[in-house]
Amino acid sequence: MTGLRAVHVRAPGKINLTLRAGLPREDGYHPLETVFQAVSLYEDVIARPAEDISAELHGRGADLATGRENLAVRAAELLRETAGEDSGVHLSITKQVPVAGGMAGGSADAAATLIACDQLWGTGLGREELAELAAELGADVPFALTGMSAMGTGRGDLISPVMSRGQYHWVLAIQDEGLSTPEVFAEFDALTGDGPGADDEDDARHGGEVVSALLSADPLVLARTLHNDLEQAAVSLRPGLADVLAAADRAGALAAVVSGSGPTVAALALDAPHASSVADVLRGAEVADEIQVATGPVPGARVIEHVGRG
Ligand code: C5P
Structure with a gap:
């Protein structure tokens, strides 16, 4: 102690x-x-x-x-x-x-x-x-x-x-009802069968593309690299997510992707004012329970305050 x-x-x-x-x-x-x-x-x-x-x-x-x-x-x-x-x-x-x-x-x-x-x-x-x-x-x-x-x-x-340069502005479309990660992976297995795995050449190239996009500090470059293999499985379990992705596109987001196993959709914007306008349009579209803006990257777990001995 x-x-x-x-x-x-x-x-x-x-x-x-x-x-x-x-x-x-x-x-x-x-x-x-x-x-x-x-x-x-x-x-x-x-x-x-x-x-x-x-x-x-x-x-x-x-x-x-x-x-x-x-x-x-x-x-x-x-x-x-x-x-x-x-x-x-x-x-x-x-x-x-x-x-x-x-x-x-x-x-x-x-x-x-x-x-x-x-x-x-x-x-x-x-x-x-x-x-x-x-x-x-x-x-x-x-x-x-x-x-x-x-x-x-x-x-x-x-x-x-x-390494990453610059700050990226995101609009997050959040659903009250979550998705279970194991269920999304099981759906991924059912949809994929014995298809290609993470170690094929195309995948290796893709990881490299994101890494150089992050150095560009250009959201338009990053937008072209967003991809999630679990997206189809998440949409299959929650078909409404297709509407969220389409609404983000219509709202003028540079690109949108399901985050991890979902159901949150992350839409990339050009800058802070653009994020706020995409967020307003998405709120109006009523495709998610909540819309939040966020920026990244930010630091990992860190101490904010120690309250002293006494
Ligand atoms: O490790 P964690 O408890 O976060 O993972 C939750 C579940 O998600 C695992 O039990 C597994 O079903 C699935 N999972 C997976 N492959 C990963 C990460 C998670 O199949 N790489």
């Missing part, structure tokens, strides 16, 4: 600029090649000393489970066990990232919890060890630690940072 009274950590949601998926491996996971961008919708976790491990949720996730089903609670348990710590923590989590929206909000909670508890307990674990725990918790957790822009391979959990 460090004697700190509270640690506040903020972690971002993500969108997948490109996502290529291969045939499922023996462990059920699909090999991915994806380029993530962290965006300015955040999860805020405040960790305070307590006897046991517990959580409360505010904002979007107010009705979510706060027991072991909650990935943040599991993150605190895993860190406690690994560090041989015997104190507990109370987590107060305020969610902006859509729940089950393909933007890794639950993973951001877990990443923020690892950093917050590490600080609160003074575990002495390094960033690399925390990244290993992150990968154990879920495929998207390591990226929430790193943030900015990064290539994800393996299950999406092997992260290599990617």
Whole structure:
């Protein structure tokens, strides 16, 4: 224990600029090649000393489970066990990232919890060890630690940072009812059969295109590279998403793509005023429950405030 009274950590949601998926491996996971961008919708976790491990949720996730089903609670348990710590923590989590929206909000909670508890307990674990725990918790957790822009391979959990110039402006079309990631992958399998995997030549080329597009600082160049292999599966499970994509196109977005396993659709705009006009048109189209603007890339999980000893 460090004697700190509270640690506040903020972690971002993500969108997948490109996502290529291969045939499922023996462990059920699909090999991915994806380029993530962290965006300015955040999860805020405040960790305070307590006897046991517990959580409360505010904002979007107010009705979510706060027991072991909650990935943040599991993150605190895993860190406690690994560090041989015997104190507990109370987590107060305020969610902006859509729940089950393909933007890794639950993973951001877990990443923020690892950093917050590490600080609160003074575990002495390094960033690399925390990244290993992150990968154990879920495929998207390591990226929430790193943030900015990064290539994800393996299950999406092997992260290599990617250089990016400029700021990109997004309009996010959010649905109240989420999609289950395993169900979207199962639908992907059903639609793909024994088709090509993530390791074919075309895919390798595509990942390279996004990486150079990010260096251009030109949203028009980035727009041409957006792609998601899971999009067809998400649309098949939620046909209304085709209307969202078409409405984004009509609203003048440079391009639009389903983020991760969906159902959030990310539409790219030229700049902040353009994003706000695309957002207004999309609100009028009534194809989503909520429209938000966001920018990226933004940093990964980071400490916002330590509340001192006393
Ligand atoms: O690792 P995480 O718990 O976030 O993954 C949730 C589910 O999504 C996995 O159990 C698996 O069904 C699916 N998934 C996958 N391939 C990936 C990542 C996730 O099939 N690369």
